[in-house]
Each structure stands twice: as structure tokens, then as C-alpha cells.
Amino acid sequence: MFVAATGIAAVWLRNLLASAMVLGIYSLLMASLWVVLDAVDVAFTEAAVGAGITTVLMLLAIALTGRHEKRRRARPWLPLATSLGTAGLLIYATLGMPAFGDANAPAQLHVAPYYLAHGQAETGVPNVVTAVLAAYRGFDTLGEVTVIFTAGIGVLVLLGGAKRRQRKETEPAAGDSA
Amino acid sequence: MSDFLVLRVIAKLLIPFILLFGFYVQMHGDYGPGGGFQAGVIVAAAFVLYAIVFDVKTARRVAPMAALVSLACLGVLLYAGVGVANLIYGGRFLEYGALAHDPAHGNHIGILIIEIGVGIAVAAVMMIIFFSFARRR
Amino acid sequence: MSAGHLPILQVAIPLIAAPLCVLLRRPGLAWAFTTLVSWALFAISILLLIRVLADGTISYHLGGWAPPFGIEYRLDAVNSFVLLVITGIAAVVTPYARQSVAQEIAAPRHNLFYALYLLALTGLLGITATGDAFNIYVFMEISSLASYVLIALGPSRRARAAAFQYLIMGTIGATFLLIGIGLLYMMTGTLNLADLSVRIHEVPDMRPIYAAFAFVTIGVLIKLALFPLHIWLPNAYTYAPTAVSAFLAASATKVGAYVLLRFVFTLFGQEFSFERMPLMEILMPLSLVAILVGSGVAIFQTNLKRLFAYSSIAQIGYLALGISFASTSGLTGAIVHIFNHAMMKGGIFLALGCIMLRTGSVELSALNGLGRRMPFTMAALVIGGLGLVGVPVTSGFVSKWYLVQAALEADLWPVALLILLGSLLALIYVGRVIEAAYFRTPAPEAPAYREAPWQMLLPTWILIAASLYFGVHTEITVGVAERAAATLLGGAS
Amino acid sequence: MDILNHINYWAAIALAAIGLYAVVARANLIKKLIGLSLFQTAVFLLFITVGKITGGTAPILDAAYEVYSNPLPHVLILTAIVVSVSTLAVGLALAIAIKRDYGTVEEDEIHAEDSAAGPDKA
Numbered sequence: 001m002f003v004a005a006t007g008i009a010a011v012w013l014r015n016l017l018a019s020a021m022v023l024g025i026y027s028l029l030m031a032s033l034w035v036v037l038d039a040v041d042v043a044f045t046e047a048a049v050g051a052g053i054t055t056v057l058m059l060l061a062i063a064l065t066g067r068h069e070k071r072r073r074a075r076p077w078l079p080l081a082t083s084l085g086t087a088g089l090l091i092y093a094t095l096g097m098p099a100f101g102d103a104n105a106p107a108q109l110h111v112a113p114y115y116l117a118h119g120q121a122e123t124g125v126p127n128v129v130t131a132v133l134a135a136y137r138g139f140d141t142l143g144e145v146t147v148i149f150t151a152g153i154g155v156l157v158l159l160g161g162a163k164r165r166q167r168k169e170t171e172p173a174a175g176d177s178a
Numbered sequence: 179m180s181d182f183l184v185l186r187v188i189a190k191l192l193i194p195f196i197l198l199f200g201f202y203v204q205m206h207g208d209y210g211p212g213g214g215f216q217a218g219v220i221v222a223a224a225f226v227l228y229a230i231v232f233d234v235k236t237a238r239r240v241a242p243m244a245a246l247v248s249l250a251c252l253g254v255l256l257y258a259g260v261g262v263a264n265l266i267y268g269g270r271f272l273e274y275g276a277l278a279h280d281p282a283h284g285n286h287i288g289i290l291i292i293e294i295g296v297g298i299a300v301a302a303v304m305m306i307i308f309f310s311f312a313r314r315r
Numbered sequence: 316m317s318a319g320h321l322p323i324l325q326v327a328i329p330l331i332a333a334p335l336c337v338l339l340r341r342p343g344l345a346w347a348f349t350t351l352v353s354w355a356l357f358a359i360s361i362l363l364l365i366r367v368l369a370d371g372t373i374s375y376h377l378g379g380w381a382p383p384f385g386i387e388y389r390l391d392a393v394n395s396f397v398l399l400v401i402t403g404i405a406a407v408v409t410p411y412a413r414q415s416v417a418q419e420i421a422a423p424r425h426n427l428f429y430a431l432y433l434l435a436l437t438g439l440l441g442i443t444a445t446g447d448a449f450n451i452y453v454f455m456e457i458s459s460l461a462s463y464v465l466i467a468l469g470p471s472r473r474a475r476a477a478a479f480q481y482l483i484m485g486t487i488g489a490t491f492l493l494i495g496i497g498l499l500y501m502m503t504g505t506l507n508l509a510d511l512s513v514r515i516h517e518v519p520d521m522r523p524i525y526a527a528f529a530f531v532t533i534g535v536l537i538k539l540a541l542f543p544l545h546i547w548l549p550n551a552y553t554y555a556p557t558a559v560s561a562f563l564a565a566s567a568t569k570v571g572a573y574v575l576l577r578f579v580f581t582l583f584g585q586e587f588s589f590e591r592m593p594l595m596e597i598l599m600p601l602s603l604v605a606i607l608v609g610s611g612v613a614i615f616q617t618n619l620k621r622l623f624a625y626s627s628i629a630q631i632g633y634l635a636l637g638i639s640f641a642s643t644s645g646l647t648g649a650i651v652h653i654f655n656h657a658m659m660k661g662g663i664f665l666a667l668g669c670i671m672l673r674t675g676s677v678e679l680s681a682l683n684g685l686g687r688r689m690p691f692t693m694a695a696l697v698i699g700g701l702g703l704v705g706v707p708v709t710s711g712f713v714s715k716w717y718l719v720q721a722a723l724e725a726d727l728w729p730v731a732l733l734i735l736l737g738s739l740l741a742l743i744y745v746g747r748v749i750e751a752a753y754f755r756t757p758a759p760e761a762p763a764y765r766e767a768p769w770q771m772l773l774p775t776w777i778l779i780a781a782s783l784y785f786g787v788h789t790e791i792t793v794g795v796a797e798r799a800a801a802t803l804l805g806g807a808s
Numbered sequence: 809m810d811i812l813n814h815i816n817y818w819a820a821i822a823l824a825a826i827g828l829y830a831v832v833a834r835a836n837l838i839k840k841l842i843g844l845s846l847f848q849t850a851v852f853l854l855f856i857t858v859g860k861i862t863g864g865t866a867p868i869l870d871a872a873y874e875v876y877s878n879p880l881p882h883v884l885i886l887t888a889i890v891v892s893v894s895t896l897a898v899g900l901a902l903a904i905a906i907k908r909d910y911g912t913v914e915e916d917e918i919h920a921e922d923s924a925a926g927p928d929k930a
Binding site: 016019020023026027030033034037038039040041042045046049050053054057058060061062064065066069070078079080082083084086087090091094097102105107108111112115116119120126127128129131132133137140141143144147148150151152154155158159 | 817818821822824825826828829831832833834835836837838839842845846849852853854856857858859860861862865866867868869876877878879880881882883884885886887889890891893894895896897898900901902903904905907913914917
Binding site: 086089090092093094095096097098105106107108109110111112114115135136137138139140142143144146147149150151153154156157158160 | 330333334337377378380383384385386424427428430431434437441447449450453454456457460461463464467468491494498500501502503504505506514518520521522523525526527529530
């Protein structure tokens, strides 16, 4: 339950720098949890992305935007309702779910066994995750690469030509009536 | 940027190994955990480490933004290009089986190429994002 | 390559074109290339629609893997019609974009702008064409990420704040959709929509499916911007570059409506959605409130882009209302409205772009006397606005006709009255535009604005003319919409 | 219904609720993104939990094992992680741009600046 503790800490801390660090630790713990759940590929990715890249980006961004979160008047009703509503709906859903680790749950019976049985023969790749990722659901992965490409171009556009625009934006009135 | 000698020496020692590990992960994705995405992130991490320990400016000279942007495009095009090649060889889009006489073999080749495409694109984009953030300091 | 590959080309071409566009570097070249691509896509979508109408559903197995193991593209009358709308809008907006973008966005980034525009298009087309639940999520994120950045490129700094708000809400929506898809997978073991629609009814314990239904619906409603989940929309449309506003207003929410249709009717089935789940009881009041509040707030706006953004909220209300009837005429109305509203709103935002280009403002006061100075632009704006009201001869009338008919069929005459009330409210805000443009004299110090250039006027008028043409000749649009409605309702039982 | 069987799900749900709360409640844009990240990761945990089979191993085929956990959720979550980090990158870039334009990343201060700058000009 370390994971939960770090999760809460990440939200609670008002020092954003510490908060981002804790988020990194949370990711790392999550990755180990996924090894326990047999998702080694996912764990690897989470460790590299969540604990690595995300933390670096967070720290850079915080360095640019200021590290302290300001306290403000609490009006917790809407957020509380949203999050409790979501949680309640999910818990309701779990009541009808198959037990954890059940080999006969519907999710394990339909498509998945096919991948395990035919994956290596049809693709020549013993890592079934890679086989599904690159072959059976290869188009999703193309989409995934496109998503990250979009993000790269997007960041470039947002932060690229900053200098010229900064001059224009110094007078808010001029910027707003453009 | 940093004057800590120990840090510099360790980083210098580590970076080649990180890169090597990245290539290992890239090529070994078929058999163990890993693949293009993870490899891309690791390679990018090596550059990020270099930039943090030494100097963002030097790191940028090693990997100029224009080259990174071209590489990112190239990665996506490599992946999608495999799909188009399949069409030309008479298969469906991304039907790697059409690449060789034996479908399983064709699949293996196809997976290898697209994983390389993923690796290039991811490494390039990660560095684009990092440098865009770091530049504004 | 034979015609059999058209479904994938529809999505793969813009996907490949986007990185090429980045590599082209020269803004003019990137623009010309994007224009060519969008026309090619429009041609492909016409061919696809013709084929679907002639031969029925097309199924394309990506990678040659048979569904449900691989990803399937599945085109029927519904989504090939939506594809036609999106590519049609893109084919008109792209040639228009050049001058508008040149004015509103700094030059060195134009090739990146067009790349993002193509990516947004890729995402929208991908969502529409696919027959796989998770694939919807992936392509939704492509289009969303590209749209966030496109909106943030608006000239005012508020564009950035609006884009951030959209990013937060959009991501929550997408994650809700992901939860829903996860629950569905958990209980059925498949991600293929056609396969899901069968297996979903064999699940022993329905509770996770109920929850999945709730999550998917809420997630999609955020993307669709139905009241009260609309709060991201007015700012996003107001502060985005005008060409982006036009493109998104005409296409993005339409795709949201399509996804809702797909999940509610094809996947869950009409019987499940409306009899076991209270979808009608929830959707109908919300859409009526959306119509009244959207139109009501629009009346008090002085910024024209914001005015028509609120009017979009009202129009989304009409769309959702049509869906909530779950009857042939209701669905026909909704699907026809997807088409008609895309034409009208696209035309209106393009006209606003012309005004922006010449006067540098889209305040209501900037319109004073513009009816004489920019007659063609203003005429387009007014005709588009009358379409929103639902005046006969415009295509807006056709959609409203079907909606009112659906309300009367369902013995809900108060709903029919509210639809008419919404039209009255729309008449008020369109009236304000007409008044400013034709009955007020320009301020004496105002420069004599010239008419917008033909490269921008022509696309604007193509959309407006289409909305007039299809207001009179309804055989094509209504014909296809009726087939689509029949597909949705028939596929449900 | 055996409660112990669902404890993993519930842990994930609790995390998701915390993250979502942070997104809606906090005014700091960076904190919102942290919350968003938390929320998404918790949802991923939910997915991965679905794929686990008791006694199974990681789905890399080998003669030594017979029972493997379900690979499909892993694939989906790999994609979803990439999507979430992309979203995060764009979100942070937007936050930086907002800081540049407004000088703050607190939501209420941004609203205050906007209303101070005059009523709703384009």
C-alpha cells in the first residue's frame, strides 16, 4: 500500500517540486507492482517513462513556472462529488466482476488464448506482447507513434517561436484585442 | 553546467552503456521485455543525462533541433511506409506477411522494421520535448 | 493497389502526409500539399459512400488479421456519411486557410500548423472509420492533442488558457471512455465493436456493463460538449484561429455525435440503452436545456465567434435530442443535422474569418454598416444564420422538420414547442447580426473595408450554397440519413 | 461476493478517485496535471489487474511455462502510457506558455487577470 501512500502524498504536498518527486516514486512503485502482475513490458515502460521522462519534464516545467502552489479558499463539493461518484460507479462495477486472477474470467477466454497459441507460429516472435503490439494490433501502435509525434510537433509549436511572440504579448491589451 | 568532477566522470562512463543498452532493448524486444518505444526512451535518456550533467548547449549541438524534427518524421514515415509497402506487395495495410514468401518470416521482418521506426520517432520526439523545455530557462 | 484498399487510404494518407508536411518546410508548399491531400480524401470518401450504398457494409481487416483478433475497419451507411462530411469540410476549409492562417499565425511555423491540422483530420477520420473500441480511443487522442495545440495557436493569450481547460476536460473524458472500454473488455474478452455487440448480451452479471455504459456515455458527452459538460467549448472556439474554429466546429463535435450513435445503437443496442438504461430520460432534458441555454446565452454575446460558439452548444442539443428519441425520424433528423450543421456552421465561421481578415475584429460593433462594404461576406453570414434558425428553404429547416416530427410521433408536443422556442431565440441573435450589418451606419472614422479576397469568399460560399441546395433538394441527404438510421435501429435488434 | 477478491480493484479505484479529486479541486495547473497523471495510472492498474491469472507468468513464450497472463491488456496499456505521457508533455508546454503570457499558473489568478483585462474581447 506504499503506492496509495505516495499517491496521496503527491496530491497533498504543496511544494510542487516534492510533489513531482513523489510522483516519480509512485511510478516506480507502480512499475514493481506490474512486475508482480506479470506485465513486464508495461513495467519497463512505466519505469522509463513515469519515473524517468515524466519526472524530468515535470521538474523542468516547475523550474519555469514556480515551485509553490498557492493556498486558496476550499470549495471541495464539486470535486468531491466528481471523484466519489466515479469511485462509487467503479465499485458498483467491481461487484459484478470475476474474482482477481480467475483463469476462467471472460477476458481470458476469448481473444487472448488465440494470441498465446498462434502468436509465435504466425509472427515468429516469442514475446506475445510484442507480437500483439506490432502485428495483430499494429495499427494501434501506428496510432500510438502518431500520438507521440503529434505531441512532439505540438510542444515545438507551443514553445518554439516563443521569443517573437513574447514581445507581442507583453502588453495584455494589445494581445487581447488582436 | 555542473562542476562536480565525480558526476562528470560517471556520466561519461555511463552514457555509452546506456546507449548500448538502448540498442539491445531495441533489437531484443522480440524475445524479452522491451521494444522500440522503451529503446527510444532510453536513448533519449542518455542525451538528457548528457545535457543535465554537461551543458544543454553542447547537447543541442550534438543533436540539433532541425535534425531531430526530421528524424521524428522519418520514424513515423518508416512505420507507415511499411504499411504502404505491404499494399504494393499485394497485401493489406500493415500485412507484413506479404514482405517475404513465408508469412511468419515476413512478419518478423516487418516487426523489426516498424520497431526501429518507433524507436527513432520516440527518441527524437522525447529529445524535442526535452530541449524545448530546457531552452526556455 | 485496388479500390479495395480505399478504407485504409482514407486514414493513412493524411497520417503519412503530416510528417511529409513538416519536412516540406516552405509554408506555401505545405499549404498546397495539404489542399491536394484534403481533396484526394474527399474524392475517396465519395467513392466509399457510393460503394457502401450499393454493396452494403465494407469490412477491411488491417494487417490481414481476421477480427476480432486484429483491428477491423467497418464502414456502413452511418460512418461513410460522416466521413463524407468531415472530408468535405476539410476540402473546403484547407484552401481557405492560407490567408487566414497567414494573418493569425507567425510564419515560420506554418508547415507545423498544417501538419497538426492533418493530424487532427487523421484522428477524426480514424475514429469514424474504425470498428475497434480501443482504436477509437487512440485516434481520439491524436485528434484531441492536435486540436489542443491548434486552439492554443490563437492570437490572444486566452487561447492558451482555453486550450488548457480543454486539455484537462478532454483527457478526463478520454480516460472515462478508456475505463468503459476496459470494463467491456473485462466482461467480454473482445474489443471489436461488432463482436462486442453480440457478446455483451451474454454476460452473466450485467453490473459492470451498466457502469461501462455510464462511463462511455459521459466520456463521449464531454467530447460532444453537451450541456453541462460544454464549458470548454465557448472559449476554445472563440480564441482559436478562425480557420481552426471553422474546422473544429464543423467536424469535431459531429464525430462526437457519431461516436455516441455508434456506442448507443450499434454496441449496446437500442433496447439496452433506452429500456434498461434511462438514456432517453437523461439525454432529452439535457439537450432541451442545452438548446435553450445555448441560444439564450448567445443572445447576450458581443463577440461573434463566442456568439456562434454558444449557438453550437444549442445545435449540439438538437443533435442529442434527435438521438434521444431513438426513432427513425429522430435519428434521421440527427444524422441530417450532422451534415447540415457542418455546412452552416462551417460557412458561418469562414465568413467570420473574412470579417476578421478585413476589419481585424469579430466584435458585433465591427459589423456596423458592413452589409454594404462586404456584401458577399455578410450575405453568407446572414444566410448561414437563418439556417441556424431553421427558416424554410435552408437546410436547417429540414433537420428541424424531422425533429419536430419525431417529437410529435412520440406524443411529446411540449418538446416540439421547445424546439420552436429555440428557433425563436436563434432568430433574436441572428437578428442582432442583421441589424448591425444592414441597419447601422459605420462609425465615421472607420476605414472603408474592401470585400474579402475570392480565395476566401469562394470556400465560404461553397458551404453556404451547399446548405441552401440541400435545404431544397433533400433526396440525397435525407435518403442517406434514413438508410443510416435504419442501419442503426436495425443493427440493434 | 467475496470482498478479498476485489481488493486490488478497490485500491486502484481509490487512487483514481484521489487523482480525479486533485484535477478538479486544485487551482495550480501543474498540480492538475499531476492529478491527471495519477488518475490515468490508476486506471491502467485496473486494466493490468484484469489480465492477471493466478499462477501465470509474463506472456513471453517458453517451454518451461504453461500458464501465461493475458497479453492484451498489457498491449493496450503500453499504448495508453504513451498517450498519457504525450498529453502530459503538451499540458506542461501549455502551462509554460500560460506562465509566459500571464505570469502565473494559478487558475483563479488567470481568471482574475482575464476579467481585469476588460470584458471578453477576442
